[in-house]
Amino acid sequence: MESWLENKKKYLIDAIIHVYPDKTDLAIVVNFELGENLEAIAGGESLRDIVFNLVTKWAIPNGNLEQLFQACYQEKPDNSKLQELEQQYQNHEKLDKLVHILQGYFEIEKTIIFTAYESSLYQVRKLNKTKPQKVEEIINELDMPIQGNYNYIDKFVGYLSLLNTETSLSNDLEKWGKENIIDFDELIQQVKKEQRQREKQCHPCLIIAISKSGDNYVVEAWLIKNIVQYHRESFSDCEQLKIENKSEIPTDKNLSNLSKITINLIQQGLIKANKSIKQIHVLLPSELINHDFDSWKTEEDEEGEEDFCTGICEEYEVVIRCSDRLRGKSPPVFKWREKANTFKDQLKQYANSVFVLASSDNQKTLFDQVKQENIIAVKITSVFEKGEVLGKILFKSAVPLALWTRQQIPDIEEKFNRILKNEDNDISLRELPSQLKSKKAQGEKNINHLCLLWDDPDLLPPEQLLTENKL
Structure with a gap:
């Protein structure tokens, strides 16, 4: 393997020729500093031939290249070419x-x-x-x-x-x-x-993703260290979390141990993020989009202390994501990316001006309202007994932002308006997750049944951790 100086031999040859235009001066250096006879070790008709032979036929084969270079540099330390090579x-x-x-x-x-x-x-x-x-x-x-x-x-x-x-x-x-x-x-x-x-400036985010695995489900989680600076291609900006050394944590079709899994993941995330998590993104398949994730607690209930355990929506900005959009090449996935890019461009816009009302007990009518090309955010007042109906509507419509309720709430439109405004002041789209958390922390009646879809295509686990079959 060539040494660094060997890779620079052409530059060194040019530098020696520049420093010693007189062959006699070069012969003196070789004799006094290296103890060799220039004619004997490097013959040639021209100065270039002599220097070329000195470097390639004597210095390199005999391991004396560094010694030759240092002899020239010590003798002519002010020469610009040798100075640059020395540096x-x-x-x-x-x-x-x-x-x-x-x-x-x-x-x-x-x-x-x-x-x-x-x-x-x-x-x-x-x-x-x-x-x-x-x-x-x-x-x-x-x-x-x-x-x-x-x-x-x-x-x-x-x-x-x-x-x-x-x-x-x-x-x-x-x-x-x-x-x-x-x-x-x-x-x-x-x-x-x-x-x-x-x-x-650091705002860590926890992603909890649930995906289908046969008749049951698996849970995966990632800690994004700073959502402000996050780039999916940056391998150390995101860390996958594990339980019992498993990155895919199994749960049954009823998600019976999901709350316990979530508590474990949150605690892990807090340790790795120095006790600070700003947002939790819950990625759900369309059939689970109406799951009561807001009932999860931040710690396990002790007997008789259920009322003292804080819900995750009270401590963190919790948003729902559609995990069906993470893989595949279906038209709704491509359309979602187009609409989501528009949503990112409008983060400074007033939320109330971007959200449009969608309301109908008829599934097809509601879908026709939500899927319109120019709509990126909807507030849905309709409530369906089967959560998968709403999930399919949101997925196929490709809408990236949505507000809805899992249960019938009186004056639901007024509740939506109170979320989209702060008192009498309009809020921006960017402030919406924080606004929802604030309202839920205040314990307003029925607010906990409100859900926010916030499907940002840039805020996903690194691509190398996703496959066509699973998260």
């Missing part, structure tokens, strides 16, 4: 040591290393979406200039040295940083400041 060489040596350190811990500390990699690129979204597989690939991705005092590799080392590692990796990196990064302690302070700023 590149020193940087390569520095990064080579870094790669060697990381390789020794890579298998054990892989998650921590990738977390630091993503943190250092927090404000950069590169066109290359391929996940690095090796340490060298990570360093190559980060080896680019940055405005300011520190480059991306410096910041990567800073972030990684601050993370809690199972091994002495952070200690080794701190030592490397103090040797190779100017004002390393200042870099650490800058990285800590960035972390504090990011924590203020």
Whole structure:
């Protein structure tokens, strides 16, 4: 395998010719610094022939390339071509040591290393979406200039040295940083400041997805670390949660243990998200779209303490999603993506101006109202005994936003209007999940039976975790 200098041999040959246009001067350096006779080790008619032979037929075969380069650089340290090559060489040596350190811990500390990699690129979204597989690939991705005092590799080392590692990796990196990064302690302070700023802007989200598995169902869950900055192609922005080391948690057709599963997943998410979750997205197949998810609690009921356990809708912004839209190539899936993109463009619009009323006890009539091309948000006053009817209407209509109730509620339109407004003030679409949570936390009568479909196509688990058959 060629060394770094061997890969740069053409540049080195040009630099030596530039520095020693007189063959005699080059012969002196070779004699005094290397103890060799230039004519004996590198003959040739022209200066270029001599230098080419010196590098390729003597220095490289005998392992003396670095010695030759350093002899020339020490003798002519002010030469711009040799200076540039020396800087590149020193940087390569520095990064080579870094790669060697990381390789020794890579298998054990892989998650921590990738977390630091993503943190250092927090404000950069590169066109290359391929996940690095090796340490060298990570360093190559980060080896680019940055405005300011520190480059991306410096910041990567800073972030990684601050993370809690199972091994002495952070200690080794701190030592490397103090040797190779100017004002390393200042870099650490800058990285800590960035972390504090990011924590203020961080809004973690828990996705709980239920999908069909034979006659029963399975539950899967992911923690999205920050919905504000989330990108599906970013592998460390999202972490799949497990129970008893299973990523697919079984439940029966009646979802009898779903509340307990949910409590476990929420507790896991809170630990990983530093006790903070903003939203919970419940992805349900169309036949379960009317499931009473709002009855789930945030902790297990102790005997005689049922009234003291908080419901998830009171603590979190909880929205329903349609899991049938996550896979397949049916027309409703494509149409949903088109409408959902329109919904994202209108997040600053007043919610009351975007939602339209849909009301009919006849299923076909209601479907015709909801499926219209220009409609992206509906408030449905009709109540159907079978929840799957509503689920099919929402799925096939491709509508991304919907408000409805699972039970008959007096003055339902007025209730909807109170959700879509804050007192007498209009709220934006963006504020709707927070508004619904606020109303439910206040314990307004019948509000808990209101449901919000909020189907954002960008807020999904990473694509590599989804298949055609299951989530």
